[in-house]
Amino acid sequence: MRSSYLELVCPAGTPAALHAAVAAGADTVYCGFRDCTNARNYPGLNFDMDEMIAGVTYAHEHGCKVLVTINTFPRAGQEKSWHQAVDNAAIAGADAIILADIGLLDYATRSHPGLRRHLSVQASAANALSILFYREHFDIKRVVLPRVLSIEDVASLIQQTEMETEVFAFGSVGPMSEGRCFLSSYMTGLSPTHEGVCAPASHVVYQDDNHCIKSCLGSVTLNKFSKDEPAAYPTPCKGRYEANGRTSYLFEEPIGLNAVDILPQLKAAGVTALKIEGRQRSRAYVSKVVGTFRKALDDLAAGTQTHGSGDLKTMAEGGRETSGAYKKGWR
Amino acid sequence: MTENQNTQNSPAGKITLGPLFFHWTAEKRRDFYFRIADEAAIDSVYLGEVVCSKREIFFKEFLPVVSERLQKAGKEVIVSTLALVTSKREMSTVSAYADAGFMVEANDVASLQALHGRPHVIGPFINVFNESTRDYLVKNNATRIVLPVEMAAESVDRLAGGGAATEIEVMVFGRQPLSVAMRCYHARAHELNKDSCQFVCGLDQDGLQTNTVDQQPILAVNGTQTMSHGYVVLLQELAKLQNMGVSHFRLSPQDVDMARVSHVYRNVLDRKCDPAEALETLKAVTDTVPFINGFWHGSEGFAWVENRA
Amino acid sequence: MDESRLPVPLARVALRVIPESVLNRLTYLLIRRMQKIHPGLFQNLARLDAATVCIEPSDLPYRFVLKFGQGPTSLRTAPRAGYSCDAAVKGKLESLLNLLEGRIDSDMMFFSREIIITGDTAVVVALRNTLDREEIRLLDDISAMCGPVSNPARKVIVRVNKFMDHIKTSMKNAHERRYSRDADETAAKLECARLQEEIKALKFRLAKFEVRGKRMDASAL
Structure with missing residues (x-):
C-alpha cells in the first residue's frame, strides 16, 4: 500500500501553520522546539512544549502524523538540551524524530528504542554505505536524502538499500552538502x-x-x-x-526548487515521501504550496494529468524555479 | 618566559600533513612528497583524493612509490578518502582502500561502513562536535579524530581533555575547507560544468581567489570545494592546544614551501622558538595571503584575533 | 471572493482624511480591542526583545511606529522626521495589510521586492513570525470595535468589496481582450528559448577555448 502512495510531508513553523498544513491536505507535518535543537531556530518561530502537545493532538485527531526535527549538532558540554528535546518529543507523542548527530542518534536509540528515528538531511547521507551504517547502528527507518542527487541516483539508492526515503519537492536548492557547510559561521561567527x-x-x-x-x-x-x-x-x-x-552567482542563482513536474519519475524511483521545505515561511505559503502538491498527488494517484507548476512560481525563491540536481546537467 | 619548565611538562605533539586538496600534476605531487619525505619535520602524511573522484586516476600510479619513500623516511602514511561519496564507483574506491589494509582517514560515513570496525582515523568532514559522538566513534574503533575546522577552543578543550580515549588532531595551517558540493564551482567560474570540466581546477594550484562584489577577497574555490581565502594559522595558540591534550597538529598542503612551514611549527611545539617570531618567519614563507584564526576564538571564521595570552 | 476582507481603497481614503489625533485615538482603541480578541498574540509579542518598527505605507501620508517586546505593545503615527526605529517595513498599504492578516507570504513579497525591509532584519523576522502564529481578521476586529453599528457597517463594507472586485475583474478582462497576443507570445517565447540554448552552447565552446589558452600560457611560463 505504502509503495504506491506518496506521502506529503509539510512544514509547520508555528501552530497556525500546522493547522494550515492539515487543512491543505498534509499527510504528515514536521516541526521543531523553540530552541537551537532544530535547524530553523528563527525568532518567533517553532513550538514550546504546550504547543507541541496541542499540535500533535490536533494533527492526530485529523489523521495526520507529526515528525519532530532535532537535527542540529549538540555542542560539546551542552548535550543535555538536545537529550531533553528527544525526551520531550517522546512525551508529546511524536510519530518520529528527525536526527543528524551520531551521539544523539545513540542516545535516542538507547533511551527511546520504540520512537521511530529518521535520518535528517543534515547528516548528508548521499550513498548506500552511509545509509546502511546508520541503519545498522541506529535502526533508522527513513532517510531524508540530500538535495545533491539526481533522480537516477535516488532510484539506485533505494534499490541498493530498500530504505524508506524522503526527498525535497519544494523549497531551496541546496548546492552544498548539508550539515557540513561552514560558510555562514565563516561570515558571522x-x-x-x-x-x-x-x-x-x-x-x-x-x-x-x-x-x-x-x-x-x-x-x-x-x-x-x-x-x-x-x-x-x-x-x-x-x-x-x-x-x-x-x-x-558562483554557487547558486536566486531560484527555488520545484519538483511538481517530475512527481511521476520520483514515484517510479520508489520514493516514499515528498518533503515541502519552509518552516520559516508563512501559513499563506503553507496553504498554497501544500494545496498545490495535494492536488498534484491526487491527480497522479487517479492517473489524471498534472497541471504544471505555474502557480507556485511566485512562492519560489527569486520568483523562479528549477528541478535542481534531480536532472543531470545541473552540477 | 618559564621556558625550561614548559619543555619538561608539556607533551610535544606530532605534526601531520593533511591530504592535498588541490589538483596538481602527478609529477608535481610526486616531487612535493619526495621533498616532504626528505626534508620536512612531519610525522604522519595523509595521501589520497578528498575533493573530486574525477581527479583520482592521475596520481594512482605514483601512490606506491610515494608512500614507500615516505615510510622509509619514518613517516606514518594514512589514506584519506572522499568527503562526499555519491556514486557506486566512488563507493567501491572507498571500500577498496578499506579492504586493502591501509590505515584510512574516513571523510564520509560511507568509509565507516566499509571499514567494518577496523581501526581508522575520523577525518574533519565527519561531524564530531560533542562527547557522545566522539565516544561512539571510539567504540567503533576510531583511533584518532580530526576535529571539524569550525570548532572553537572551548569545545576542543572538552573533546581533547576529559579522558578522551583517542588521539585528537586539529588543523593549524592552511586554507580551511568550508563546504563540499556535488557541483563544480571551478567549472562554473569558467562557464563549464562538472561533466565537461576540462580539469580547470588545475589552473589554480592554491585555489581560485573569490572576491565579494565589493572586491574583498573572501573565499577560495577548489573544484567542488569552497575554502577560506586566508590561511588558518594557530601558532600563538599551540601551547594551549598542547595543554588541552591535542596530540596531532595538521598542516594542510598549500603551494608554498611546506617543509619550511613544518619546521616553523616544530620549533614552536618544542618551545625552541617564540610564537611571535615564528609568525614573522611564516609570513615570509606564505607571501601575501592573510592569516585567520576566527573559528578558534569563536568569532567569524575569516577574522584574525590577536592573542591576549 | 473573500468577503471578510478590509476594503483597501476605502481604508486608504479614510486614512487620508482622518486627522492625526483621531487616528492615534483609533489605533489605541484597535490595539486594546485586539488584546482582548488575541491575548496569545500579545503574550508572544511581549516575549520578544524590545523593539520599534516603522511601518511605512508608500501610498499614505503617515508612517506608523509599532512598539513591542518586554512590555505593552503600542501603535501610533510617527513624527514626520527625526524619529529612528530599529527597523522599517515599506510597501503599499494593501501589501502591508495582507501581510498582517497572513494572506500573503512575506518572503514572496520580499523576493518580488513588493515590500522592502531596512534596519535590523532580526526584529522584522521576529515580528513577522509572531504575527503569523495568529489568525487576524482586521475587519472583524475593527467592526467589533464599532459596537452596535458594526453590523450595518459590515454590510456596507462587504458591498464596497464586491463592487471593487467587480471593477477589477472587468478592467482585467478588458485589458486582456485589448492585448491578447497569446499566439504571438508563444512563438516569441519559443524563439527566445531556442536562442538562449544556442548562446549557452556557444559560450560553452568559447569557455573551452579560453581554458586551452590559459593552459598554454601557464605552460609557456
Whole structure:
C-alpha cells in the first residue's frame, strides 16, 4: 500500500501553520522546539512544549502524523538540551524524530528504542554505505536524502538499500552538502550546525544604495542588485562573487526548487515521501504550496494529468524555479 | 618566559600533513612528497583524493612509490578518502582502500561502513562536535579524530581533555575547507560544468581567489570545494592546544614551501622558538595571503584575533 | 471572493482624511480591542526583545511606529522626521495589510521586492513570525470595535468589496481582450528559448577555448 502512495510531508513553523498544513491536505507535518535543537531556530518561530502537545493532538485527531526535527549538532558540554528535546518529543507523542548527530542518534536509540528515528538531511547521507551504517547502528527507518542527487541516483539508492526515503519537492536548492557547510559561521561567527540558523537575521543588513540594494551578512557584502531584480535569501551560497574575472552567482542563482513536474519519475524511483521545505515561511505559503502538491498527488494517484507548476512560481525563491540536481546537467 | 619548565611538562605533539586538496600534476605531487619525505619535520602524511573522484586516476600510479619513500623516511602514511561519496564507483574506491589494509582517514560515513570496525582515523568532514559522538566513534574503533575546522577552543578543550580515549588532531595551517558540493564551482567560474570540466581546477594550484562584489577577497574555490581565502594559522595558540591534550597538529598542503612551514611549527611545539617570531618567519614563507584564526576564538571564521595570552 | 476582507481603497481614503489625533485615538482603541480578541498574540509579542518598527505605507501620508517586546505593545503615527526605529517595513498599504492578516507570504513579497525591509532584519523576522502564529481578521476586529453599528457597517463594507472586485475583474478582462497576443507570445517565447540554448552552447565552446589558452600560457611560463 505504502509503495504506491506518496506521502506529503509539510512544514509547520508555528501552530497556525500546522493547522494550515492539515487543512491543505498534509499527510504528515514536521516541526521543531523553540530552541537551537532544530535547524530553523528563527525568532518567533517553532513550538514550546504546550504547543507541541496541542499540535500533535490536533494533527492526530485529523489523521495526520507529526515528525519532530532535532537535527542540529549538540555542542560539546551542552548535550543535555538536545537529550531533553528527544525526551520531550517522546512525551508529546511524536510519530518520529528527525536526527543528524551520531551521539544523539545513540542516545535516542538507547533511551527511546520504540520512537521511530529518521535520518535528517543534515547528516548528508548521499550513498548506500552511509545509509546502511546508520541503519545498522541506529535502526533508522527513513532517510531524508540530500538535495545533491539526481533522480537516477535516488532510484539506485533505494534499490541498493530498500530504505524508506524522503526527498525535497519544494523549497531551496541546496548546492552544498548539508550539515557540513561552514560558510555562514565563516561570515558571522554563529554556527548553523549548533545554533540552527544559516544567515542569522541579526547579521543580515539591507542597504538602500542609490537605485541599488546591497545585502550584507555581517561585514561581508553578499550581493548588489537593482530594485526590480528578484531577490534571494541572504545566505552565502546565494550571493554574487567575482572569480576568474567574472561576477556571477558562483554557487547558486536566486531560484527555488520545484519538483511538481517530475512527481511521476520520483514515484517510479520508489520514493516514499515528498518533503515541502519552509518552516520559516508563512501559513499563506503553507496553504498554497501544500494545496498545490495535494492536488498534484491526487491527480497522479487517479492517473489524471498534472497541471504544471505555474502557480507556485511566485512562492519560489527569486520568483523562479528549477528541478535542481534531480536532472543531470545541473552540477 | 618559564621556558625550561614548559619543555619538561608539556607533551610535544606530532605534526601531520593533511591530504592535498588541490589538483596538481602527478609529477608535481610526486616531487612535493619526495621533498616532504626528505626534508620536512612531519610525522604522519595523509595521501589520497578528498575533493573530486574525477581527479583520482592521475596520481594512482605514483601512490606506491610515494608512500614507500615516505615510510622509509619514518613517516606514518594514512589514506584519506572522499568527503562526499555519491556514486557506486566512488563507493567501491572507498571500500577498496578499506579492504586493502591501509590505515584510512574516513571523510564520509560511507568509509565507516566499509571499514567494518577496523581501526581508522575520523577525518574533519565527519561531524564530531560533542562527547557522545566522539565516544561512539571510539567504540567503533576510531583511533584518532580530526576535529571539524569550525570548532572553537572551548569545545576542543572538552573533546581533547576529559579522558578522551583517542588521539585528537586539529588543523593549524592552511586554507580551511568550508563546504563540499556535488557541483563544480571551478567549472562554473569558467562557464563549464562538472561533466565537461576540462580539469580547470588545475589552473589554480592554491585555489581560485573569490572576491565579494565589493572586491574583498573572501573565499577560495577548489573544484567542488569552497575554502577560506586566508590561511588558518594557530601558532600563538599551540601551547594551549598542547595543554588541552591535542596530540596531532595538521598542516594542510598549500603551494608554498611546506617543509619550511613544518619546521616553523616544530620549533614552536618544542618551545625552541617564540610564537611571535615564528609568525614573522611564516609570513615570509606564505607571501601575501592573510592569516585567520576566527573559528578558534569563536568569532567569524575569516577574522584574525590577536592573542591576549 | 473573500468577503471578510478590509476594503483597501476605502481604508486608504479614510486614512487620508482622518486627522492625526483621531487616528492615534483609533489605533489605541484597535490595539486594546485586539488584546482582548488575541491575548496569545500579545503574550508572544511581549516575549520578544524590545523593539520599534516603522511601518511605512508608500501610498499614505503617515508612517506608523509599532512598539513591542518586554512590555505593552503600542501603535501610533510617527513624527514626520527625526524619529529612528530599529527597523522599517515599506510597501503599499494593501501589501502591508495582507501581510498582517497572513494572506500573503512575506518572503514572496520580499523576493518580488513588493515590500522592502531596512534596519535590523532580526526584529522584522521576529515580528513577522509572531504575527503569523495568529489568525487576524482586521475587519472583524475593527467592526467589533464599532459596537452596535458594526453590523450595518459590515454590510456596507462587504458591498464596497464586491463592487471593487467587480471593477477589477472587468478592467482585467478588458485589458486582456485589448492585448491578447497569446499566439504571438508563444512563438516569441519559443524563439527566445531556442536562442538562449544556442548562446549557452556557444559560450560553452568559447569557455573551452579560453581554458586551452590559459593552459598554454601557464605552460609557456
